[in-house]
Amino acid sequence: MFKLESxxxxxxxxxxxxxxxxxxxxxxxxxxxQKEIFGFLGPNGAGKTxxxxxxTGISIPTEGTAKIMGYDIQRQTIEAKEQMGIVPDISNVYNxxxxxxxxxxxxxxxxxxxxxxxxxxxxxxxxxxxYERRNEKVQGFSRGMKRRICIAMALMNKANIIFLDEPxxxxxxxxxxxxxxxxxxxxxxxxxxxxxxxxxxEASQMCDxxxxxxxxxxxxxxxxxxxxxxxxxxxxxxxxxxxxxxxxLKKLGxxxxxxxxxxxxxxxxLFTSNPSIVLASVWNYAQSNNLKLITINTVxxxxxxxxxxxxxxxxxxxxxxxxxxxQGRGQGxxQGRGRQ
Amino acid sequence: MTESHKSHLxxxxxxxxxxxxxxxxxxYTRPPSIMFGIxxxxxxxxxxxxxxxxxxxxxxxxxxAQTLFFAxxxxxxxxxxxxxANQTFDRFLTSPVSLLAILIGKTIAGVVxxxxxxxxxxxxxxxxxxxxxxxxxxxxxxxxxxxVGFSAMGIMFASIPGETPGNVMMPLNFVRIPMLxxxxxxxxxxxxxxxxxxxxxxxxxxxxxxxxRYALGGETFFGPLVNISVLAAYTVLFLxxxxxxxxxxxxxx
Numbered sequence: 001m002f003k004l005e006s007x008x009x010x011x012x013x014x015x016x017x018x019x020x021x022x023x024x025x026x027x028x029x030x031x032x033x034q035k036e037i038f039g040f041l042g043p044n045g046a047g048k049t050x051x052x053x054x055x056t057g058i059s060i061p062t063e064g065t066a067k068i069m070g071y072d073i074q075r076q077t078i079e080a081k082e083q084m085g086i087v088p089d090i091s092n093v094y095n096x097x098x099x100x101x102x103x104x105x106x107x108x109x110x111x112x113x114x115x116x117x118x119x120x121x122x123x124x125x126x127x128x129x130x131y132e133r134r135n136e137k138v139q140g141f142s143r144g145m146k147r148r149i150c151i152a153m154a155l156m157n158k159a160n161i162i163f164l165d166e167p168x169x170x171x172x173x174x175x176x177x178x179x180x181x182x183x184x185x186x187x188x189x190x191x192x193x194x195x196x197x198x199x200x201x202e203a204s205q206m207c208d209x210x211x212x213x214x215x216x217x218x219x220x221x222x223x224x225x226x227x228x229x230x231x232x233x234x235x236x237x238x239x240x241x242x243x244x245x246x247x248x249l250k251k252l253g254x255x256x257x258x259x260x261x262x263x264x265x266x267x268x269x270l271f272t273s274n275p276s277i278v279l280a281s282v283w284n285y286a287q288s289n290n291l292k293l294i295t296i297n298t299v300x301x302x303x304x305x306x307x308x309x310x311x312x313x314x315x316x317x318x319x320x321x322x323x324x325x326x327q328g329r330g331q332g333x334x335q336g337r338g339r340q
Numbered sequence: 341m342t343e344s345h346k347s348h349l350x351x352x353x354x355x356x357x358x359x360x361x362x363x364x365x366x367x368y369t370r371p372p373s374i375m376f377g378i379x380x381x382x383x384x385x386x387x388x389x390x391x392x393x394x395x396x397x398x399x400x401x402x403x404x405a406q407t408l409f410f411a412x413x414x415x416x417x418x419x420x421x422x423x424x425a426n427q428t429f430d431r432f433l434t435s436p437v438s439l440l441a442i443l444i445g446k447t448i449a450g451v452v453x454x455x456x457x458x459x460x461x462x463x464x465x466x467x468x469x470x471x472x473x474x475x476x477x478x479x480x481x482x483x484x485x486x487x488v489g490f491s492a493m494g495i496m497f498a499s500i501p502g503e504t505p506g507n508v509m510m511p512l513n514f515v516r517i518p519m520l521x522x523x524x525x526x527x528x529x530x531x532x533x534x535x536x537x538x539x540x541x542x543x544x545x546x547x548x549x550x551x552x553r554y555a556l557g558g559e560t561f562f563g564p565l566v567n568i569s570v571l572a573a574y575t576v577l578f579l580x581x582x583x584x585x586x587x588x589x590x591x592x593x
Contacts, residue, residue: 019592058433059593081436092427096366108358109435111351153431 006070009034009161009192010055014064017050017216024050026216027064032194032209034160037187039207040196041303043311047216048196049089052165055194056086069160082110085154089165089196091146095139099130099149102138103156110157117156124152144175151179161192168202180206204303212310219310227306234305237278240267240295241286251289255281267295352441359432359445360452367419368453372505377414378457381406388526400465401552402525405486407461408552409545412454412487413516416446416494417508425503433590443495443582450491455483465556474557478564482551485571489544492578499585501592519545529561537561544574 010032017025025047032038042048053059055066057073057080066073071080094102103124107117125131128148133141138149147167154162164183168176183206187193197203203210204224211221220227241248244266252268253261257278260271272278275298286293367373385403389396423429432442462479465471473479497512520526522536523545532540540546540561547567550560560567 053593056434058430058590060587060591062591078436078438081434084434086430086434088427088430090427092430094362094366094428095426097362105358105362106431109355109431109437111354111436 006067007034008032008067009036009069010038010194011067011070012051012055012064013066015051015054015061015066016063017047017054017059018062023216025054025061028213028216028218030211030218030221032161032192034192035187035190036208037183037193037195037206039203039210040194040213041198041200041203041210041307042196042213043198046213046311048198048213049165050216051213052163052194052196056084056163057081082157083160085157085159085162087151087154087162087164087167089169091143091150093138093146093149093153096137098135098137099125099141100134102149103152106153106156112157120156120158121152124155128152144171147171147175147179151182155186159191161194162186164193164195166197167195168197168199200302200304200307210303212307214311220306224303228301228303231301231305231309234301234309235272235275236299237270237272237275237282238267238295238297238299239270239282239293242292242294245289245291248291251285252282255285257281269299352438352444355435355437356441356445356448359442360448363415363419363446363449364452367415367422367449370418370422372418372509373414373453376418376505376509377411377453378407380414381410384410384520395469397465397469397471398558400461400469400471401556401558402549403461404458404465404482404552405545405549406520406525407458408454408483408486408548409490409519410516411457412450413490413494413497413512414509415450415453416491416496416498417512418505419446419449420495420498421502421505421508424501439583439586440579443492443579443586446495446498447488447491447579450494451484451487454487454491458483458487471556473555475555478551479555481568482548482555485568485575486544486548486551489571489575489578490548492575492582493544496578496582496585499582499589501589519543522546524549524561541570544571547571 008031010030012028012030015025015028016023028047028051040048040051050059054061055068055073057077060074068080069083071083073080094105097105100121103121104117107121112120122131125134128151130145130148130152138146141149151164151167154164167183168179171179180202183193183195195203195207207224209221209223210227212219245251249261249263249268252258252270255270255278257272257274258270258281259273262269262271270278270282279296279298282293282296285291381403385399385406388402389399420429433439462471462473466473494512497515498508500508500511502508522532522539523543524532524540525545529537529540529546529550547562547570550562551564551567551571554560554564554567562570
């Protein structure tokens, strides 16, 4: 592990990327503390990957600076790159090489001594459950296994900061859980994690702080819980009746203190800043229309609500990742206000 | 030179060699490498030499030069677009090593390929057509300088944005094929008109052919010193321009 040189793991100042008329990243500033899990959230095309490519030295910024552990990525490139391990959005492994050779080659790129790189490659392959298949060419591996190899390659140089670009995107549930556990473990071991994702629940569960980027600009940076508190008016009451009246959605939307009513499957979601009044109104509505309530929950605002409010975009559904609107709120509820 | 500089240079050299070795293992047997690096120069030679009255032994230097030219300049255009397509080129850009070391590593892969393949026509000439090596030093200089220069030329062309070898091979062949006509392949430089001789002087392939001829006991029009100097100058130029183009690409990334 290299000597820490800076108070911050990452310091970004006025960072900008312009492609002719398009400003992909627009004068952003932020800092990431050491040993922090920092989430970089945003819809597709918001500038997440462009930012990570500038921070890791793949792309040269149009303006601004980025420091990695105090080293300027443009002026002290070698020192800055020694501090980081990178997991890009696609698993860029060498398909023609074996799992072992992929790790050994990565060790050579970092000029690691032979004994050290072989010992560490063995440890990593065992840790990722791939040691038995170390001599097989990676092209025969599943997507999840390639992802694990890619992460192992990022860990070869024992970096201070790990950049992960959409690390769990498109993976099966088992691989997602393995990777999330690993990220937590790396962080517990003292590594700073910079993770870009459009999976809001993942960010909410894992990150110490998140930045939300949209149209190349940072919309907000804070802890997930503080961000949720900024949208108190996005609390909701979730209800389900045994039988649904044809005009139920319209009638429920007209109840006092309900700002919006949404039908989700066999349930209704009533957004409000005052759940207690809405609960009473729903009870009265059910009594007067002779409807039997089978579910009634209050749901606190989720990070997804913050995201939707700031970006105006509803995140895409993703299997295994838990970003669905209903699912996200349910999980947020478990962490926050709870069911009544 | 300080210890720090020595250590830095040593590190750059080790990483460049690691990149070269990886490329050799991974890309030498790829179909575009075989097609453009081996089949192409041999086919061109056969189509040119069959039916001509000139003895084959006299044509062996041309085959050696064409092989050096096509083989070494084909590796970069196969490797770099393929690595761009699966984003493995990004691995180099995020590694703690200079762009120069990365491109030198890629150049070495082309050099070894070019030298390896050019041994075939040399052996064919010696074993079957009575060719004799008159100056081994010049032959080695020809092989090393030409492969370094042409490999760097391939790397320079590989800076053209594209994610398949075809994206780079097409513009590269647009330059490589016309070079055959002004480089003394089909007609000796001495028989070219004066403007043709100027063009010939500017073509690096001319100097490879001349050195190969000289090494096998023939004559050169410009002289081996000029041949060597021009090839060395082109090597530096191609590497420099290649690095500049790759930096421009990073700005556009």
